[in-house]
Amino acid sequence: xxxxxQKPSRxxxxxGTSLTIQCQVDSQxxxxxxxxxxxxxxxxxxxxANQGSEATYESGFVIDKFPIxxxxxxxxxxxxxxxxxxxxxxxxxxxxxGTSGSYEQYFGPGTRLTVT
Amino acid sequence: AQSxxxxxxxxxxxxxxxxxxxxxxxVSGNPYLFWYVQYPNRGLQFLLKYITGDNxxxxxxxxxxxxxxxxxxxxxKKPSALVSDxxxxxxxxxDIKAAxxxxxxxxxxxxxxKP
Numbered sequence: 001x002x003x004x005x006q007k008p009s010r011x012x013x014x015x016g017t018s019l020t021i022q023c024q025v026d027s028q029x030x031x032x033x034x035x036x037x038x039x040x041x042x043x044x045x046x047x048x049a050n051q052g053s054e055a056t057y058e059s060g061f062v063i064d065k066f067p068i069x070x071x072x073x074x075x076x077x078x079x080x081x082x083x084x085x086x087x088x089x090x091x092x093x094x095x096x097x098g099t100s101g102s103y104e105q106y107f108g109p110g111t112r113l114t115v116t
Numbered sequence: 117a118q119s120x121x122x123x124x125x126x127x128x129x130x131x132x133x134x135x136x137x138x139x140x141x142x143v144s145g146n147p148y149l150f151w152y153v154q155y156p157n158r159g160l161q162f163l164l165k166y167i168t169g170d171n172x173x174x175x176x177x178x179x180x181x182x183x184x185x186x187x188x189x190x191x192x193k194k195p196s197a198l199v200s201d202x203x204x205x206x207x208x209x210x211d212i213k214a215a216x217x218x219x220x221x222x223x224x225x226x227x228x229x230k231p
Contacts, residue, residue, distance in 0.1 A: 031217055033217075041224075045219070048217075104162045105219060110158075
């Protein structure tokens, strides 16, 4: 399975500011995914990020709020823009889900964001 | 559309007793099914999957799950629970007809194993 790291592991931010979360994978992957896990809740897919194309956003998530970059096959960033306390969540990136015969996704350790 | 239901928010079990975490799903086609576990302050760890073949699949840490197509269920089981199994468990589904490898997660079930 891929080894995935995320930076930062946690942060406390003021409302109105933006935070960029980095996701690094130790191997080349086609698809990367960004999820949000609100306190005490399940995971919700924000967007799918493919290298060389625009990210595909799920219903309820927009590019202006959550811009994503995917400059190469091992790296992606998610920015949470103009933050409000409602953005306080754990943000996770994942890879996998059908590439190279692997159907499952593997997740990074997550970034715990608190907005004050 | 694809969806997953985990009807129990929490399951309490004594150490050494059997553990079952329930999951039902809904897809338009055939499902790929997954179980993940989340320990406190850690990311999700993959436990097991059903893709095709035998309905009983075995995974990490002694867990297994049974795919039941007629009941659209994929319950997670462990014959003898350990205190260290206390964690948050998520069932997830992917419709093989759906584009983009999108996973849909259930609401999660918190497992508490008491000594």
